[in-house]
Amino acid sequence: MSILSLKNVSKSFGALTVTDDASFDVPQGQALGIIGPNGAGKSTLFNLITGNIRSDQGNIHFQGRDVTKVSAMERCLTGIGRSFQIPQPFEKLTVYENLLVAATHGRNLSERDVRDDCADVLERTELIKRANVPAGQLSLLERKRLELSRAMATQPKLLLLDEIAGGLTEGECQALIRTIQDIHAQGVTIIWIEHVLHALTSVVERLLVLDFGKVIGLGDPDEIMASKEVQEIYLGIEV
Amino acid sequence: MAYTVTTQTPASRIAAILGALAIVVLVALPFFAGRGTIQDMFFILTMLVLAQFWNLLAGYGGLVSIGQQAFVGVGAYALFGTVILWGLDPVPSILLAGVAALVIAVPTAFFAFRLNGAYFAIGTWVIAEVVRLLVAQWKTLGGGTGTSLPRDATRDMWFVEIIEETLGVRSAAARDILAYWLALILALATIGGVYWLLRTRRGLALAAVRDNTEAAKSVGVDAGRMKWIVFLTSAFGTGLAGGLIYMQKARISPDAAFSVTDWTAYVIFIVVIGGIGTVEGPIIGVLVFFALQSLLADFGSWYLMTLGVLAIVIMLVAPRGLWGLLSERTGLHLFPIRRRLTGGKLTASEE
Numbered sequence: 314m315s316i317l318s319l320k321n322v323s324k325s326f327g328a329l330t331v332t333d334d335a336s337f338d339v340p341q342g343q344a345l346g347i348i349g350p351n352g353a354g355k356s357t358l359f360n361l362i363t364g365n366i367r368s369d370q371g372n373i374h375f376q377g378r379d380v381t382k383v384s385a386m387e388r389c390l391t392g393i394g395r396s397f398q399i400p401q402p403f404e405k406l407t408v409y410e411n412l413l414v415a416a417t418h419g420r421n422l423s424e425r426d427v428r429d430d431c432a433d434v435l436e437r438t439e440l441i442k443r444a445n446v447p448a449g450q451l452s453l454l455e456r457k458r459l460e461l462s463r464a465m466a467t468q469p470k471l472l473l474l475d476e477i478a479g480g481l482t483e484g485e486c487q488a489l490i491r492t493i494q495d496i497h498a499q500g501v502t503i504i505w506i507e508h509v510l511h512a513l514t515s516v517v518e519r520l521l522v523l524d525f526g527k528v529i530g531l532g533d534p535d536e537i538m539a540s541k542e543v544q545e546i547y548l549g550i551e552v
Numbered sequence: 553m554a555y556t557v558t559t560q561t562p563a564s565r566i567a568a569i570l571g572a573l574a575i576v577v578l579v580a581l582p583f584f585a586g587r588g589t590i591q592d593m594f595f596i597l598t599m600l601v602l603a604q605f606w607n608l609l610a611g612y613g614g615l616v617s618i619g620q621q622a623f624v625g626v627g628a629y630a631l632f633g634t635v636i637l638w639g640l641d642p643v644p645s646i647l648l649a650g651v652a653a654l655v656i657a658v659p660t661a662f663f664a665f666r667l668n669g670a671y672f673a674i675g676t677w678v679i680a681e682v683v684r685l686l687v688a689q690w691k692t693l694g695g696g697t698g699t700s701l702p703r704d705a706t707r708d709m710w711f712v713e714i715i716e717e718t719l720g721v722r723s724a725a726a727r728d729i730l731a732y733w734l735a736l737i738l739a740l741a742t743i744g745g746v747y748w749l750l751r752t753r754r755g756l757a758l759a760a761v762r763d764n765t766e767a768a769k770s771v772g773v774d775a776g777r778m779k780w781i782v783f784l785t786s787a788f789g790t791g792l793a794g795g796l797i798y799m800q801k802a803r804i805s806p807d808a809a810f811s812v813t814d815w816t817a818y819v820i821f822i823v824v825i826g827g828i829g830t831v832e833g834p835i836i837g838v839l840v841f842f843a844l845q846s847l848l849a850d851f852g853s854w855y856l857m858t859l860g861v862l863a864i865v866i867m868l869v870a871p872r873g874l875w876g877l878l879s880e881r882t883g884l885h886l887f888p889i890r891r892r893l894t895g896g897k898l899t900a901s902e903e
Contacts, residue, residue, distance in 0.1 A: 365766055389772035401767035403760045405829075409557075409893045414760040417753040419772035424557070424753055424891070432555040432896055444893040467771055 316341045322371030331357045333526035344503040346513040349523035355506045364388040394469025396460035404449035412466040419467030438462045471502045478509040555896040567886040582729040597735035601793045603822040603834035604742045605786040611829035613782035614762040619676030623653040623787045625810035627794030643710040646795040653791020684810035698805025731800035750889045825866045827873025831887040
């Protein structure tokens with residue numbers, strides 16, 4: 314059964330079509346990678362799935378329910394969690410409080426009930442030592458980890474990750490991959506936008522290629538990466 | 553090892569004890585202070601209430617309104633209306649003043665929430681002016697020139713007789729003492745209520761919405777509802793304060809009750825110099841404001857210019873206000889809301 318299903322979804326900003334008739338399904342428990350050149354509409358696709366922006370046309374189903382017109386807040390409550398490409402921390406709150414907001418509101422529980430879960434997430438993302446530091450004082454790297462931690466704190470069924478490996482050293486990247494593999498192993502469906510291809514391919518089971526808002530390829534990562542079309546458009550190689 | 557969360561600090565425990573002592577002194581004040589002091593304290597407490605509600609709105613809710621005088625004015629006129637037209641006692645009418653402000657706040661929010669930032673600020677001001685002009689048409693309450701509370705209504709006010717007998721004071725002084733005690737109750741309830749709100753998960757949500765609305769929505773926070781809660785709560789409290797202030801003045805006019813200078817500009821000054829987004833800030837701010845007003849009372853328009861210059865200087869030197877500066881230097885929090893995670897892996901080398 315597919316947890317997420319997009320049917321003919323389109324979105325334009327003025328004359329610019331950023332999502333063009335996108336249709337695809339994500340099976341329960343799968344990890345899907347999304348690649349495509351800058352400006353291909355990857356983040357817009359995420360915003361459409363999370364409800365931060367509304368589609369002009371088409372339908373989005375989550376767990377069999379039509380969520381096309383459902384708000385971002387409600388979509389979070391039904392189990393869609395996300396990280397932002399440019400980290401969006403609650404700057405005046407501490408790292409721990411950032412997670413508390415997500416856990417108490419995203420899961421509708423009291424602060425006491427989520428305390429240990431939040432601490433557990435911080436241990437797994439290696440932010441625990443920074444728990445009481447205001448998020449505004451974090452480094453870029455820590456902000457990216459906070460994005461992931463905050464999304465995990467809502468305990469999503471579907472986790473959307475937007476370029477969280479960019480700018481990391483190789484060691485940090487490996488640690489991040491292990492964390493994501495760990496989340497995936499627990500049965501969480503993952504959609505991951507990433508330019509760091511080796512990180513992506515070490516986790517995902519399927520790849521989707523986006524160009525000018527269109528889905529131009531979807532399938533096994535090795536086959537996708539080897540296809541002539543992808544190499545020309547995405548990697549800019551003349552074949 | 554298990555994790556625990558604390559909000560208390562050693563300083564906050566001392567502050568709680570000192571706060572309790574201060575409350576005892578404030579409650580007992582009419583027994584040993586003169587009428588002038590009581591009137592000054594009434595002014596300080598009511599301005600503090602207005603400042604706390606503006607701070608809740610702007611400092612925590614991110615809703616910078618410059619139209620709070622609408623709720624002071626509507627509250628005040630509601631009190632005069634119920635006393636003059638329905639013959640109700642002024643004391644219970646204060647509650648109706650809050651309700652009236654709440655009723656006006658619903659359509660105000662409906663229009664103003666379509667605007668953001670500076671547009672929201674101007675929008676609330678315009679709405680306040682419209683309400684002022686409408687109230688000035690109300691001929692039974694004196695139209696543009698205003699009116700006074702009927703003498704028998706103020707003389708026979710609830711509790712006044714008991715205060716006269718117990719403290720052995722004249723009727724006018726007893727009315728001031730009553731107004732003072734009511735202002736004290738309102739101020740304590742306001743500070744207590746705001747502090748309680750900030751310590752709940754709603755308070756966390758409010759801070760999240762203020763810092764980043766889109767991200768807050770994405771983690772399940774109902775940002776729209778938080779704005780409504782804050783706006784309506786502020787309107788209700790500001791209306792109560794408006795009713796109480798004009799019960800004490802016993803004389804009203806549209807220009808005074810809807811004054812943007814008295815009920816919003818001064819209030820913004822108090823919050824900004826004290827420290828926006830903190831419970832302590834408005835308390836410090838109102839004391840500084842009162843001191844300046846007493847010192848500069850004889851200098852006419854120089855007074856306003858001094859306030860303006862001071863506000864600019866503080867915004868440049870200490871953007872987080874006097875309290876922000878102090879708590880940054882000393883780490884002091886009298887009303888701590890920060891949830892500190894301790895124990896577990898934080899035990900060994902806590903930052």
